[in-house]
Amino acid sequence: MKFNSDPEWLKKQAALEDNCFVSVGGLVLAVEDLEKQAQQATASRTAFVNLLSLARREHKLTWEQFSQKLDVDLAELIEIENDETYKPTPRTVTKIAQFLRVPADKLFILSGLARAHDRHFEEAALRFAARSQPVKALTSEEHEALEEYVKFLCER
Amino acid sequence: MADKRTMTLNLTDQEMNLLEDLSARKDVSKTALLRQALRLYQMVEARLSRGEKLFFEDDEKKKARIHIIDNATGRPIEAEIFDEVTIEHFIETQQTWRPIVLRASRQLAARGSHQLIPQHYHWDWTTKAPELAVLANAFYGIRYDGQLQGLMKLETVGQFCSCRLPEQAGKALVYVDYVEVAPWNLKLLTNALGERPRYNAIGSRLIEAAVLKSKEEECKGRVGLHSLPVTESFYLNACGMTPVGRDPAKQNLLWLEYTPEQAETFLTGAR
Numbered sequence: 001m002k003f004n005s006d007p008e009w010l011k012k013q014a015a016l017e018d019n020c021f022v023s024v025g026g027l028v029l030a031v032e033d034l035e036k037q038a039q040q041a042t043a044s045r046t047a048f049v050n051l052l053s054l055a056r057r058e059h060k061l062t063w064e065q066f067s068q069k070l071d072v073d074l075a076e077l078i079e080i081e082n083d084e085t086y087k088p089t090p091r092t093v094t095k096i097a098q099f100l101r102v103p104a105d106k107l108f109i110l111s112g113l114a115r116a117h118d119r120h121f122e123e124a125a126l127r128f129a130a131r132s133q134p135v136k137a138l139t140s141e142e143h144e145a146l147e148e149y150v151k152f153l154c155e156r
Numbered sequence: 157m158a159d160k161r162t163m164t165l166n167l168t169d170q171e172m173n174l175l176e177d178l179s180a181r182k183d184v185s186k187t188a189l190l191r192q193a194l195r196l197y198q199m200v201e202a203r204l205s206r207g208e209k210l211f212f213e214d215d216e217k218k219k220a221r222i223h224i225i226d227n228a229t230g231r232p233i234e235a236e237i238f239d240e241v242t243i244e245h246f247i248e249t250q251q252t253w254r255p256i257v258l259r260a261s262r263q264l265a266a267r268g269s270h271q272l273i274p275q276h277y278h279w280d281w282t283t284k285a286p287e288l289a290v291l292a293n294a295f296y297g298i299r300y301d302g303q304l305q306g307l308m309k310l311e312t313v314g315q316f317c318s319c320r321l322p323e324q325a326g327k328a329l330v331y332v333d334y335v336e337v338a339p340w341n342l343k344l345l346t347n348a349l350g351e352r353p354r355y356n357a358i359g360s361r362l363i364e365a366a367v368l369k370s371k372e373e374e375c376k377g378r379v380g381l382h383s384l385p386v387t388e389s390f391y392l393n394a395c396g397m398t399p400v401g402r403d404p405a406k407q408n409l410l411w412l413e414y415t416p417e418q419a420e421t422f423l424t425g426a427r
Contacts, residue, residue: 001220001368003365004364005223007232010357011225013357013394014357016360017359017390020387020389020390021386022358022387023336023387
């Protein structure tokens with residue numbers, strides 16, 4: 001290969017390229033799929049953490065009491081709440097599902113251990129994630145959101 | 157004639173097979189081959205002990221010296237373009253490029269500039285390792301200062317390796333499947349991080365390599381690619397490619413092409 005060795009050509013190209021973004025994503029379809037999956041995983045994950053947090057507060061439990069009630073490691077509960085990349089163990093998710101009285105397979109999807117194939121499920125998770133930002137006291141709206149979402153999980 | 161002494165060699169099957177294969181290929185006896193190997197080893201040792209370097213010409217052919225622009229001085233600096241891309245190069249992009257792209261993307265998102273966020277930052281090169289072995293693919297990398305500055309994947313055979321411009325419709329072209337420039341060289345990203353881009357003209361050099369590869373493949377410089385919206389101005393204005401149209405089969409991305417004349421114009425800068 002014989003590359004252009006003219007410094008003037010190089011400078012001209014550099015000037016033309018200067019403000020440009022250079023990339024080609026030939027596999028853009030795969031990329032978009034990955035991005036959608038990542039976004040969906042984030043929404044589900046937020047819904048899972050908020051569900052856990054609201055349920056704990058609904059029962060007026062500290063994290064320590066909550067971990068004892070669930071019979072799961074306190075450190076794992078803290079990891080779930082604080083580290084969005086952390087994947088809980090299936091046992092923990094099952095225990096949480098039993099406590100909340102919701103189907104375990106739904107919580108497996110929410111927690112990121114399994115993938116959803118249901119658009120309504122994804123949308124509901126997104127709505128719940130958006131409505132349930134934890135605050136100190138459980139507001140009536142949060143209470144309503146929690147009730148509604150638990151009902152949704154149980155019905156489907 | 158020097159006196160000869162006898163020695164028994166204990167070789168594994170693999171070593172003996174190699175010895176037999178080499179002696180057959182060189183058409184010499186196994187003893188003669190070992191003598192040659194010994195002389196070669198002696199010569200290499202003597203030259204290395206004099207501080208000389210050992211290199212293989214073929215390896216040099218796989219690398220070429222090019223110039224890129226150092227933004228700090230505005231002057232050309234010598235870099236290396238190579239086509240022996242390995243999985244390590246992809247891992248390098250994952251480890252050193254991705255965190256910077258992610259950090260810059262978060263900054264852009266925080267400022268509300270969502271449309272500027274690079275759309276391919278989730279592209280995971282490490283899963284593409286099997287493609288390295290496909291002969292119809294060609295890979296190029298640019299290295300300077302011990303760091304990878306840009307990476308490109310070309311396809312010479314495949315569904316997109318055919319021209320769409322009416323005047324050359326159906327003719328073979330080289331398809332640019334992937335190009336990426338290191339994030340520290342992209343003003344959009346460095347600005348988001350409050351830094352200055354380091355080197356320039358990396359993208360132009362990679363597209364130049366694509367055109368040269370097209371010539372090698374007897375495609376006369378014909379090159380095609382799908383451009384993401386944020387990169388269209390580079391291919392239109394900096395490279396002088398022809399926009400052919402949106403491709404519904406590829407998320408309505410803009411398909412651009414070089415004719416042989418346009419490719420030559422780009423190579424020579426005769427615009």
